[in-house]
Amino acid sequence: MSKIYGIIKERRKTLGLTQKVVSEKLSIPQSHFSKIESGLSDTRMSTIVDICRVLELEMTLVPNNKIRVVRALMEDSYARMDKPAWVPDEEA
Amino acid sequence: MSKIYGIIKERRKTLGLTQKVVSEKLSIPQSHFSKIESGLSDTRMSTIVDICRVLELEMTLVPNNKIRVVRALMEDSYARMDKPAWVPDEEA
DNA sequence: TTAAATTATATATAAAAACATATATACATT
DNA sequence: AATGTATATATGTTTTTATATATAATTTAA
Numbered sequence: 001m002s003k004i005y006g007i008i009k010e011r012r013k014t015l016g017l018t019q020k021v022v023s024e025k026l027s028i029p030q031s032h033f034s035k036i037e038s039g040l041s042d043t044r045m046s047t048i049v050d051i052c053r054v055l056e057l058e059m060t061l062v063p064n065n066k067i068r069v070v071r072a073l074m075e076d077s078y079a080r081m082d083k084p085a086w087v088p089d090e091e092a
Numbered sequence: 093m094s095k096i097y098g099i100i101k102e103r104r105k106t107l108g109l110t111q112k113v114v115s116e117k118l119s120i121p122q123s124h125f126s127k128i129e130s131g132l133s134d135t136r137m138s139t140i141v142d143i144c145r146v147l148e149l150e151m152t153l154v155p156n157n158k159i160r161v162v163r164a165l166m167e168d169s170y171a172r173m174d175k176p177a178w179v180p181d182e183e184a
Numbered sequence: 185t186t187a188a189a190t191t192a193t194a195t196a197t198a199a200a201a202a203c204a205t206a207t208a209t210a211c212a213t214t
Numbered sequence: 215a216a217t218g219t220a221t222a223t224a225t226g227t228t229t230t231t232a233t234a235t236a237t238a239a240t241t242t243a244a
Contacts, residue, residue, distance in 0.1 A: 001138065007152070007153045008153070009108070011153070019220095023098075028204085029207095030220095031207090035220085040220090041137045043136065043203080044136060044137070044202075046134045047138070047203095048137060048143075049093050057153040057154060057156065058153070058154050058155075059093075059151065059152075059153055060154055060166075061096060061184070062166060063148060063149055064148045067150045069165060070165065071127075073161060073162065074152075074154065074162075075182075085167060111190070111192095114196085114215090121232085121233080121234080123191090123192080123235090124230095124232085132193095133228080134229080135230075136202085139231090166220090
């Protein structure tokens with residue numbers, strides 16, 4: 001579970017957001033967000049989903065035999081990319 | 093978020109487990125698990141992680157621009173597969 | 185079609201923790 | 215030095231959870 005919080009922290013930093021900014025978007029105190037991000041609060045699912053929304057992440061559940069593939073897919077991928085992975089050809 | 097609960101239910105059925113069995117592995121009442129699985133309880137992160145452990149799933153967070161790839165990867169993949177995706181060559 | 189099994193829903197008391205609200209500051213990083 | 219994060223404190227509310235049980239409703243098996 002610490003991986004989840006690690007992802008949140010990494011992503012937040014990658015997006016260049018401070019805890020203060022994120023907490024404002026979530027309308028919660030910075031102190032509360034700090035505890036969530038560090039795993040010191042066993043927070044609700046809905047709170048994590050809200051955090052994901054702010055950080056442009058989506059939560060999912062992966063079968064154990066696929067997790068390594070999924071992780072490899074996402075290596076260095078918490079950086080925001082404004083372009084989709086696939087760009088359609090332009091039609092003349 | 094309803095997708096998460098949908099995955100849990102699908103996976104549980106794929107593994108052929110009843111709510112009763114899963115709830116026993118989790119040491120919680122079946123009635124409580126029913127509410128969690130149906131999204132009627134905004135449960136804690138740790139509870140979902142425990143459920144994932146029983147169902148051989150792992151929670152992760154995916155950047156929005158990768159979610160479609162990840163989902164495609166996992167299509168029809170909530171079935172348990174006893175073999176890893178990659179099998180090492182045997183050494184003579 | 186019926187019976188059995190499973191799931192959803194209800195009820196109750198009580199404890200625990202998250203959360204809301206607020207603020208401050210120690211500590212760490214830039 | 216300024217900024218960001220972690221930690222502390224306080225009161226009060228809400229929800230989850232624990233514990234227990236029952237049964238209505240639905241699904242599955244026979």
